[in-house]
Amino acid sequence: MREMETVAKLVASFWHTKQVRKYTGEPYINHPAEVVELVRSVPHTEAMLCAAWLHDVVEDTPATLRSIEYLFGDLTFGGQVALLVEMLTDTSRPEDGKRAVRKEIDRQHTAKASPEAKTIKLADLISNTWSIAEHDPAFAKIYLAEKALLLEVLEEGDPTLYALASKGVESSRAG
Numbered sequence: 001m002r003e004m005e006t007v008a009k010l011v012a013s014f015w016h017t018k019q020v021r022k023y024t025g026e027p028y029i030n031h032p033a034e035v036v037e038l039v040r041s042v043p044h045t046e047a048m049l050c051a052a053w054l055h056d057v058v059e060d061t062p063a064t065l066r067s068i069e070y071l072f073g074d075l076t077f078g079g080q081v082a083l084l085v086e087m088l089t090d091t092s093r094p095e096d097g098k099r100a101v102r103k104e105i106d107r108q109h110t111a112k113a114s115p116e117a118k119t120i121k122l123a124d125l126i127s128n129t130w131s132i133a134e135h136d137p138a139f140a141k142i143y144l145a146e147k148a149l150l151l152e153v154l155e156e157g158d159p160t161l162y163a164l165a166s167k168g169v170e171s172s173r174a175g
Contacts (some may be wrong), residue, residue: 004072008050008081009036012072015061023135031127032056038123042158045116047077050122051084060090065089087117088124103146111153118157122165125150129168144169 001009023171028041036052050072057063065082072078091109092102110121125147133140147169154162 002046002049003082004077005036005047005049005053007071008053010034011054011063011068012057015057015063019060021131023131028056028060031131034127035120035123038126038161039120042160044119044121047080047084048116048120050081051088051117052123054081054085055120055124058085084114084117084120086112087113088120100140103149107150107153110150115156115158118154119161121150122154122157122161124170125154125165126161129165133168 013029016028016032020026021028021031029155032053032055034117035055036049039048039052054063054068057068058065065086068085069078069082072081087110090102090106092105094102095103098106110118129144129147132143147165151169153164154165
């Protein structure tokens with residue numbers, strides 16, 4: 001593991017310390033670790049691996065994009081990581097309306113993301129699909145319909161992860 005990726009793992013571990021996965025109760029950091037390994041399995045950069053570790057910290061913790069940029073020091077590298085995390089962070093808020101409206105706002109935000117961010121988002125989708133399909137079949141119906149729509153804006157991501165995500169969403173919807 002490279003130095004900056006180690007920093008990202010430590011930062012993510014710190015921010016997610018008291019969080020657990022919804023269905024399993026396992027440490028939340030296991031989810032970013034799974035996302036990182038999926039990203040690592042395809043062409044990637046160190047900034048992508050760092051962002052994969054950090055992809056949920058702005059949404060789920062007091063962390064900010066500015067703190068991510070600051071922690072990674074070098075303006076170029078820190079800026080790259082922060083920009084990827086920004087592209088991966090949902091922008092909708094509860095006051096924006098019902099779930100369908102919020103998911104559309106988030107989908108439009110994701111549509112503007114870079115191919116690198118879309119690759120990380122695909123890995124996140126794969127990880128979450130496995131968990132939700134296994135542990136919450138009732139909610140999975142809603143979730144998988146949303147993810148089928150999300151896949152429409154993720155085609156610029158890595159083709160291997162896109163195929164795996166598509167297969168996972170379709171097979172889970174059929175099953």
